[in-house]
Amino acid sequence: MPDPDTPLDFIRQIVADDLRSGKTGGRLHTRFPPEPNGYLHIGHAKAICLNFGLAQEFGGLCNLRFDDTNPTKEEMRYVESIKQDVRWLGFDWGERLYYASDYFEEMYQYALHLIKAGKAYVCSLTPEEIRQYRGTLTTPGKNSPYRERTVAENLDLFTRMRAGEFPDGAHVLRAKIDMAAANLNLRDPVLYRILHADHHRTGSRWCIYPMYDYAHPISDALEGITHSLCTLEFEDHRPLYDWLLDNLPVPYRPRQYEFARLNMTSTVLSKRKLIQLVQEGHVRGWDDPRMPTISGMRRRGYPPEAIRNFCDRIGVGKKDNIVELELLEHCVREFLNRAAPRVMAVLRPLKVVLTNYPEGQVEYLEAINNPEDPTMGTRLVPFSRVLYLEREDFMEEPPKKFYRLAPDREVRLRYAYFIKCVEVVKDREGNVVELHCTYDPETKGGYAPDGRQVKATLHWVSAAHALPAEVRLYERLLTKVNPAEEKNADFKSFINPHSLMVLNPCWVEPSLAGAAVGSRWQFERLGYFCVDPDSTDGALVFNRTVTLKDPWARIKRSQLNTKS
């Protein structure tokens, strides 16, 4: 049962009331019904956390059901990716993996039932004519000339549709409801169409396929779903959902409830759009770390715990809104701050020679793995005469507020010593190629016994010990904060040409040798990074998950200010 102290969202309130009143026989049974026509995105994560989360909280069950009624767009590899993503998010459907295509025979029998009851007919208008006859929001529709076909004629035609006697588009089966209904979905909606296409599960067995609006309530009823949760755009379809269940001899009577879909800033959440990014090569694939897909976020380094926490925090409401991507990133940082071990890595190396450090000497200095969690312990990091520092941590002519390394200036190397820059070595074009520094052996551990202070602490690696790595940095994939607002523009005109920056060679400390693909690290001062599957034995590849700077607190504050 949910925590009694937190107020319930409207869905949880309905479920709690229904369980208390016994309306559903004391049962809660939900489902997550993806269509296998693409990879799941963060919007689906909201629906997954809601459906599976409800089942966990209220002691119910949740099915994973593939809504595979459109053979032309669906593929088995999408089925596999969806299963992997749901599991990775931390949810388990147990034995309850279903496919709408498993019910094609039942759906067909139910269609015969509607025909025999005079509630469905075969219509032979063209798709264009059907559209014209349907009318508009302000004008009623017109009855199809085929509406009064006899039951016998309809049965004959429909069985022959199934038998494959007609080409695509020749006929459809329609529910006989009301062409003057205010709700367009009730104006004799199409239930079945002819489609001579192989299905990824049923092969060539069928050449007629049910429409989503017909297949969904039947699938819910056959599975005994008590609360069928979907997004708000299906609110207008609910009367049809109810009409079908009221007019079919189904074994159970589910109810549909609608909640607001997730919209997120700087992001498009529509498989139709995401598939364009993939197919037109704007990204490297569905799991490109810039994609808002679950697989992209996994590759980028977002932990499943952070995504679940994000879904908890945004809650479930009945009004469409848009959530800041910064909130999701905040959840990622919050989790990784405690969970990710800290290491040192240099992304844009500048060679530094410590001229007074003995050649060939190596010291192993103790470094803290995570100050947020002492149980994570310490490790030893090698220190020697030649180091790499971050190029941007040095300026030959430092402006006023630049406290890092500069000629004749002393800084601290993290866990190591104070060093002082004594000479800047340049190439013929005047580029800085190397620094000569001295170190103060009295400052081991980073503190001077005489109490003198420095204003900066820099990260570093030992050149002879560091491992080469490629590091991929990411910016927003889209340049518009609210892409949906730009109704007249193609969202692809907002693609950020600088969304990926590859740095190579970078250098990481040797403790990262053998770091597992998918493992997450904080590179001190640089952000959180995750090992990419492109890594080889010779070179690790890292994706930057997020930087350390967290703009969320500022955004939240400014929102509070505008509200008050």
Ligand code: ATP
């Ligand atoms: P898209 O609009 O991205 O193509 P879809 O709704 O067509 O998504 P489905 O595979 O049909 O994708 O969705 C499976 C479930 O996930 C549905 O119940 C749907 O309501 C839900 N869902 C899809 N997008 C979102 C979203 N942005 N926020 C919350 N739930 C979503």
Ligand code: MG
């Ligand atoms: Mg859909």
